[in-house]
Amino acid sequence: MSSCDLCVVRNRAICAALHPVELEALNTIGRTRRLEAGESLMWEGEDSVLVANVIDGVLKLSTNTEDGREQIVGVVYPSDFIGRPFGGTTGHGVTALTDATVCVFARRDFDAFARQHPALEHRLLERTLGELDRTRRWMLLLGRKSASEKLASFLLEMVERLGPKGCAAHAGPGGSGPLVDLPFSRQQIADVLGLTIETVSRQFTRLKNEGIIDLPSRREVRVVDLDALTAEAG
Template sequence: MSSCDTCVVRNRAICAALDNKEIAALSAIGRRRKLEAGEPLIWEGDDSVLVANVIEGVLKLSTGTEDGREQIVGVVYPSDFIGRPFGATTRHSVTALTDANVCVFSRADFDGFASEHPALEHKLLQRTLSELDRTRHWMLLLGRKSATEKLATFLLDMSERLVQPGCESESGALESFELPFSRQQVADLLGLTIETVSRQFTQLKRDGIVELPSRRAVVIRDRATLEALAG
């Protein structure tokens, strides 16, 4: 029996392009894999040997300089696609931020399957185009925004992206959520240092714009001001 039958992202991942028979064929070349928080899935510079769908959890994509500076270049959520099909090498690492559950394929197998299923490639194309738009937009933050603007933008982005499918609030954005990032990871995402991130959090708290009930919890108290600060 296909594990896809019970897959919670069956209708949101690129698999949604496939009918039951096709899904069975795809299922035959994929397998589930569990990852613990912090566990790497793919290393930067590796031959591109696997691709995957995220079923559960959050993972980061990152690159770094030789002397150890790191930049997070993407964050993936359930139903997102991971890896580099149709290409020889991977240009960034993939690491689980939370415990995660992914559906992995050998890249060669996936490439072959995708080439024979245009509907799947179409979904993947749409996703990739959206991701490119999002990534390009993030470049504005990295290149041109101040530390305050960066953190404000980040929190607003999180409040939108951490919404669970099905469990939507009326507005489509959360006022209260748990970050899947440590302070260091927030810094690596925003192109700042951990100290600067910490100071910006403290500032927002002091100004009554957010509450920080625990290390990773955030409550947005004054969204309007936060939006104004986001630039």
């Protein structure tokens, strides 16, 4: 069987729109690449030469400010598509937050394949519009919400994106809510949300003290009361 036959995100990635024969053709131009946490796949400002499907792991999209600071502008999860098809330069760097596996295509080969397969182009358009919606929600999150609302919204997204489909969340002991392994440090969460690490730590402690979440470890969050967390997110 081809790697497409064995792909765990096949039914959720952009290639889900393709028939078996088309998948076989796509498989001939792609290759699987494994990334270690901290390893970069794409660099901001460089020519767009690669595109990829995320198979496993979590990666960050980041840009550098004029004073040299890194700003995380997005996060991608299993089944997400990364890169810029049809030319141009890469608008942000792409770096693995966790050990990750991606299916990589040379951008020109992928462009040619997409032009020959309208279903794939349509799926790309759907993904682009979905990403635009998420960006608008993120602008609201960063610009209007309080610190508590920001962290609650962030945790809800982790539950949604790293839930059973992402194979990174599971029920806690006794069937208590989903247990999520966060791919972020406290400092990275603060950077993503535009907060200080002290504020993030205080909000985690408050949510735990109020019985909304539990914190088995620094990188694990168990959602005890999903309705309360949703209300907290505003």
